[in-house]
Amino acid sequence: MIVLTVTIICFAAAVLVFWRIPYSGTRAEFQKLVSGLTDGEPAAAAVFTPEDWTPLPPPVRRYFETAGFTGYPKMSAMQAEFRKVKFSLGPGKAIITIGYNQVNSVARTDRIAFIDAKLYGIPFQGLDTYVEGTGGMKGVLGKAFTLFNQRGAEMDQACLVTFLSEALLLPSAALQSYITWKPIDNLHAEATISRYGSTASGIFTFRENGECQSFTTNDRTAVGMDGSRQQVRWSAYMDDYSNIDGIRQPTRLRAVWHYDEGDLVYFDSDNLLIEYR
Template sequence: MKKLYLAEVNKEIIKFKDKPNEVLTEKDISHLPTLVQNYFRYCGYIGKEKINNALVEWEDVYLKMSPTKDWIPLKCYQFNSVTEPTRIVYMTSKMFGIFPFEGRDKYHEGHGNMRIKLLKMFTVADAKGKEMDEAALVTVLAEALFVPGYALQDYLTWTTIDDTSVKGTISFNNTEVSGVFYFNGLGEYIRFETFDRHYSENGKEYKNVKWTGICGEHKEKNGIKYISGFSGVWNLEDSDFEYFKGKVTNITYNAKELID
């Protein structure tokens, strides 16, 4: 699974090897809602290179398979690309602290796919189809301000709701998903909410349930502020189920060298 992840990511990175580095200007963001413009300014993106892709480094990542299960520690590696909405994630851990399992979650070429293997041999999940396409694409949308080159693409449109929130909509390959971005008084992106993800208790039957992404505080590195953590929460009828949480330690923008 790691070899698959590396092959898929490096195939994308090669596309940017000879791509010129353009600088982001005020003119480039002038069509965006005021809240999104302010976010670009707050984070320090103006005057920096336009962002075409990103390698996201995580630590202290945990996953919970159901509300009654314990947290499972994960190692997590992530790549995003914005020319077409692309997100590829590799996760690895040990079930019961003994049996290694790996996952590769992606949205690529207009489709979502979650593949999980146990003991590096047995495929225990290979989810795909309409629900996965929508879930994977709305995850890209939720991370659109982690990798803000997304915000400038034609496939993503914005609508102002009020003084603290805007609606974002991605339309790609006959799939359309939306969600609401919330900002605080500083201009920081703090929360994302959508009904375009599908919750399943058994991996077979799906239902639309409100999903919330909660952002950690913003940290600054090399003159750019980035979101330092993220958690995913299913807002179920009887309770909230936080199932993912992790810290972002670094984001490398505009990667051009192959990774191993």
């Protein structure tokens, strides 16, 4: 009995030490994917000019004209960091605090994000990936136990439309031929992205001062941790714009599922920081 007790205590101590060390397989996978993300992409060798915005619908053109991108070096990738994000585990479920880091690639339309959090004191880490047209969402508990690993055509399209929702934050992507723009009115424009055999669309809404207010789509399936799937209207809201290094950027981003029973704000961060490569 004493031997068993000592064994259990030693095992528990080893687990706690393992949880506290910086290394994790999920983080290492994220870093490996990111390290090769821009391999083979040409370095930005030009700057944005007013001619770049000319073909775009009026509110999109006004967004870029007023955001400060004219004369700014064209980028091949974007890194976004969110800290202390309020994240909901689902309708009626707990809200936890997470760290969220992502990198988007212009040429490949790849998008890779790492989630770092704790569930009841146990490390929880996740990996959202869209690589060469394949989307995925994986969650790992205690650095060792995979809770879910969602794949499939619906995930592919969901990840593709998520990339589209962030296109205005990454101007080089917004100008690529894989995104087509359709004017609606002075404050709205529709965008469609086509990659790797998948297509997704959504509507961007703008404020009178040129800021992008939101992106809304019906092409993003709500995929639960249990594998459940539900077609739900989805929006991303961009607020609290600040001038950062000469560029007007939103510092708050919220992601919302518009369920029939009411809206669920499942991602809410007011400290977004964007860097370009």
